Amino acid sequence: MSSPESPLLRSPLNDSHLVLGAKMIPFAGWEMPVQYTGIVQEHHAVRKAVGVFDISHMGQFLVRGADAASFLNRALTNDVAKLEVGQGQYSLLLNEAGGVMDDLILYRTRDDEFFLVVNASKIAEDWGQLTQLKHNEESVTLANLSDLSAGLAIQGPRSRAVFDRVFGTSLVFPEHNTIVVSADASGTFWLCGTGYTGEEGFEFFMPATEGRAWFEKIIAAVREEGGTVCGLGARDTLRLEMGYPLNGNDLAPDKTPLQAGLGFFVAMDKPDFVGKAALVSQKAQGLPSRLVAFQMKGATPPPRPHYPVVVQGSPVGEVASGTQSPSLGIGIGMAYLPAEVAKVGQSIEIEIRGRCFPAEIVKKPFYRKSS
Numbered sequence: 001m002s003s004p005e006s007p008l009l010r011s012p013l014n015d016s017h018l019v020l021g022a023k024m025i026p027f028a029g030w031e032m033p034v035q036y037t038g039i040v041q042e043h044h045a046v047r048k049a050v051g052v053f054d055i056s057h058m059g060q061f062l063v064r065g066a067d068a069a070s071f072l073n074r075a076l077t078n079d080v081a082k083l084e085v086g087q088g089q090y091s092l093l094l095n096e097a098g099g100v101m102d103d104l105i106l107y108r109t110r111d112d113e114f115f116l117v118v119n120a121s122k123i124a125e126d127w128g129q130l131t132q133l134k135h136n137e138e139s140v141t142l143a144n145l146s147d148l149s150a151g152l153a154i155q156g157p158r159s160r161a162v163f164d165r166v167f168g169t170s171l172v173f174p175e176h177n178t179i180v181v182s183a184d185a186s187g188t189f190w191l192c193g194t195g196y197t198g199e200e201g202f203e204f205f206m207p208a209t210e211g212r213a214w215f216e217k218i219i220a221a222v223r224e225e226g227g228t229v230c231g232l233g234a235r236d237t238l239r240l241e242m243g244y245p246l247n248g249n250d251l252a253p254d255k256t257p258l259q260a261g262l263g264f265f266v267a268m269d270k271p272d273f274v275g276k277a278a279l280v281s282q283k284a285q286g287l288p289s290r291l292v293a294f295q296m297k298g299a300t301p302p303p304r305p306h307y308p309v310v311v312q313g314s315p316v317g318e319v320a321s322g323t324q325s326p327s328l329g330i331g332i333g334m335a336y337l338p339a340e341v342a343k344v345g346q347s348i349e350i351e352i353r354g355r356c357f358p359a360e361i362v363k364k365p366f367y368r369k370s371s
Contacts, residue, residue, distance in 0.1 A: 011056040012150040012208040013215050020229060028121035028248075030057040032232055039233035043326040046197055046238055050156030050227035052218050053235055059123035059146040060190075060205055061116040061130070066139040068112050075133050075274060076106070077257060079267035083108040088177045088194065090265050092257050093118075093126055094275030098282060099253035100260065102126050103245065105194055107179035115179065115190055117203070119247045133274070150211025152218060155201035155238075158225040163202060165221035174202050186210050196235060198242035198367065237323050240332060243293050243364030249305055249321045250291060250334050256282055259336065260291045290342035291320065293364045296331030296350065300357040303333040308351040311341050319350065325366060331359075332366045 008031040011017070017024065022033035033054065035042060045051045063072060072080045078091035088107035095101055102122040107115045118126045123146050134140050154162050163173050174180045174193030182189045187207035195201040206214055219229050236246070245251050245260060256279055257266050266279065296303065303322030308315045322333030333350070341348070344363055349356040 009057070011054050012211040013054045013056060016212055016215050017054065022231060025232070027232055028057060028119070030120060032057060034233045035231040036229055039231070039237060040326045042228055042230040042234035043237050045226075045228045046156045046199055046230060046234060047327060048157070048226075050154065050158035050162055050201075050222050050225050051230035051234065052162075052215075052222045052227070053153040053155070053230050053232075054215070055151040055153045055203065056149070056208070056211065057120035058151055059116075059118040059120065059126065059144070060149050060151075061118065061127070062143040062145060063114045063116065063130075064112060064141045064143070066112055068114055068140050071134060071138055071140045072106065072114060073270060074272065075130060076104075077266040077273060077275070079270060080106070080108070080114070085110060086178050086180075088179055088192065092262065092265060093122075093129060094257070094273075094278075095253055096275060096278065097253075098256040098258075098275040098278030100247070100251040100255060100257055101129060101253060103247055103251055103262075105192070107190075107192060109179060109181050109190075115181075117192070117205075121248060129274075148208055149205050150208045150214070151203060151205045152211075152215060153195070153201060153203045153235075154218060154222065155195050155197040156199045156227060158227060159199070159201040161225050162218065162221045162227070165224060166218055176200075196244060197238035198244075198365065199238075236321075237326055240321055240323055240334070241325055241327055241365065241367035243334070243366060245291070245334070246321055255289075255291070255336065258282060259287050259289055287339050289317070289336045289338055291334055291336050292342045292344075292346075292361045293334050293366065294332070294348060294350075294359045295328075295362045295366060297358040297360060300331055300350075300359075301352045302331045303350045303352065303359070309335050309337060310349040310351055310356055311337075311346075315351075316341060316348075322350075327367045333359075337361075 017033045025034045076091040093102045104118045178193045180191040190205040192203040302324035307319040309317040317337045346361040
């Protein structure tokens with residue numbers, strides 16, 4: 001929550017959003033565009049053509065030094081040693097109880113250098129955790145680039161065409177989980193091959209002073225490919241259709257990555273990392289709850305966060321994330337439920353404004369290309 005003492009932060013692209021007629025809302029301490037022409041229209045543009053999102057609110061850290069890899073392996077869940085230069089991976093930053101502080105992407109840009117992209121609401125907390133974990137005798141330096149950078153995400157089946165229009169043959173399109181680093185007189189640029197929508201695309205981080213010019217150039221290319229500029233509303237419906245978690249909704253300090261179904265990104269065979277002991281214990285004792293995907297049955301109001309989940313008349317949890325899927329035309333969501341009912345095919349109900357509506361636990365993702 002913001003307060004009079006902590007005004008909302010603004011993206012380097014804020015003036016551009018206002019010119020484009022964006023509806024602005026508070027998000028993770030920032031004033032950000034939730035939509036321009038409409039969430040559903042922007043959602044379909046990404047699924048069918050291409051969209052561009054402002055992601056300047058996200059944080060970027062550089063970790064350098066001879067001990068950078070071993071330091072990050074101690075701090076994060078995934079195995080950094082598996083990364084070749086130019087490759088990236090999804091990972092998590094945990095507390096000692098094994099709960100998720102943040103989920104992030106890191107890329108190996110050199111043998112001794114890593115570029116991390118973290119969630120906007122967690123920049124200060126992540127930075128505090130990493131600086132606290134660093135030992136004085138380690139050859140590791142940390143740099144927080146978050147206030148100096150702007151970022152864009154270009155997503156959709158026409159994203160490669162947009163890339164070609166903008167960069168020509170001067171740069172190579174970053175394939176999935178890879179990074180391309182470039183530099184000129186104005187600074188360093190990072191092109192990352194990830195995405196939060198289930199579509200092909202790339203992220204582009206640049207010096208904040210260069211952000212507006214690049215935004216305008218990319219918007220022009222996106223429109224030439226039949227796409228549009230998009231806000232956080234479409235970003236949320238797109239990611240939820242894929243079953244991707246949102247920190248603060250589906251990931252939390254009192255829930256482990258094992259409960260969230262993210263065990264694939266936890267290298268339990270590493271000698272040690274923050275939270276490992278708690279995960280070993282939880283795995284031995286059994287998970288108290290699991291994050292499941294559910295789909296509403298028939299015509300119902302859309303599920304929203306914190307709506308009660310009911311099984312055989314008794315509340316068993318609450319919705320973590322929920323929305324009306326523009327692609328499927330039905331309500332979808334995720335919730336932490338007791339392990340004994342957290343099974344695909346289980347019938348549940350979602351209580352919406354005092355009435356219970358039927359739903360069913362399903363496999364992720366909700367949306368597939370053949371849908």
